[in-house]
Amino acid sequence: MKTNNQHDVDRRPFIVGVGGTATAGSSTEQALKLALKAAQSAGAKIQLFGGEFLAQLPHYLTPASVGCPAGQQLIEAIRNADGIILASPGYHGTISGLVKNAIDYVEETAKDSRAYFDGIPVGLIATAYGWQATTSTIATLRSIVHALRGWPTPLGAAINTSGGIFREGACSDAAASRQLELVGQQVAELAHLRLSAPQLLQAVSN
Numbered sequence: 001m002k003t004n005n006q007h008d009v010d011r012r013p014f015i016v017g018v019g020g021t022a023t024a025g026s027s028t029e030q031a032l033k034l035a036l037k038a039a040q041s042a043g044a045k046i047q048l049f050g051g052e053f054l055a056q057l058p059h060y061l062t063p064a065s066v067g068c069p070a071g072q073q074l075i076e077a078i079r080n081a082d083g084i085i086l087a088s089p090g091y092h093g094t095i096s097g098l099v100k101n102a103i104d105y106v107e108e109t110a111k112d113s114r115a116y117f118d119g120i121p122v123g124l125i126a127t128a129y130g131w132q133a134t135t136s137t138i139a140t141l142r143s144i145v146h147a148l149r150g151w152p153t154p155l156g157a158a159i160n161t162s163g164g165i166f167r168e169g170a171c172s173d174a175a176a177s178r179q180l181e182l183v184g185q186q187v188a189e190l191a192h193l194r195l196s197a198p199q200l201l202q203a204v205s206n
């Protein structure tokens, strides 16, 4: 008979990706999908909340947002997630309103037994049309993850999209491609470690 712990050891980690832009086929969403694919190859189950989804989420706390099905769907996935990957474009040097609005919905988990991203790995991806905004956007994403009690992965993917490196779901820049792969792998591996040895990680979470 399996114990609860054994059940967790056997369970595939569930990784939720949130990101993209309002532009269909955005490079940000393509980058996120590549990282999610790497997480999947590392054994995770994945779910994407991409640009189209984020664009129809009402502004958090407006009357339209209260109990809205899209918001509920996002929060339900976050509640069940063993790891998260966030991907934002650098807009005016920081994260976009679209991505921040989705993150604001995480406030709904504030009173959960596992509040926010408490103790779970969070991979970060920032895209921009130059280097400067990639790093400032990654830094902002990392600050948000700290505020939400998550564990940013060691590598954050800072992707300069000015060379048009994303086409039809593939990335032509080997270094960028490797970064995205590593972010996905790190989230999946940390999530797996957390499921298989929760007692080890509990000590450092508290």
Ligand SMILES: Cc1cc2nc3c(=O)[nH]c(=O)nc-3n(C[C@H](O)[C@H](O)[C@H](O)COP(=O)(O)O)c2cc1C
Binding pocket: 020, 021, 022, 023, 025, 026, 027, 028, 029, 089, 090, 091, 092, 093, 094, 127, 128, 129, 130, 131, 132, 133, 134, 161
């Ligand atoms: C409103 C807006 C603000 C932007 N601000 C910056 C910026 O400050 N620095 C930068 O390098 N790129 C900036 N960009 C470019 C995006 O970061 C870049 O296109 C990014 O890779 C998103 O592309 P995507 O929609 O294909 O994902 C901005 C784009 C928009 C629409």
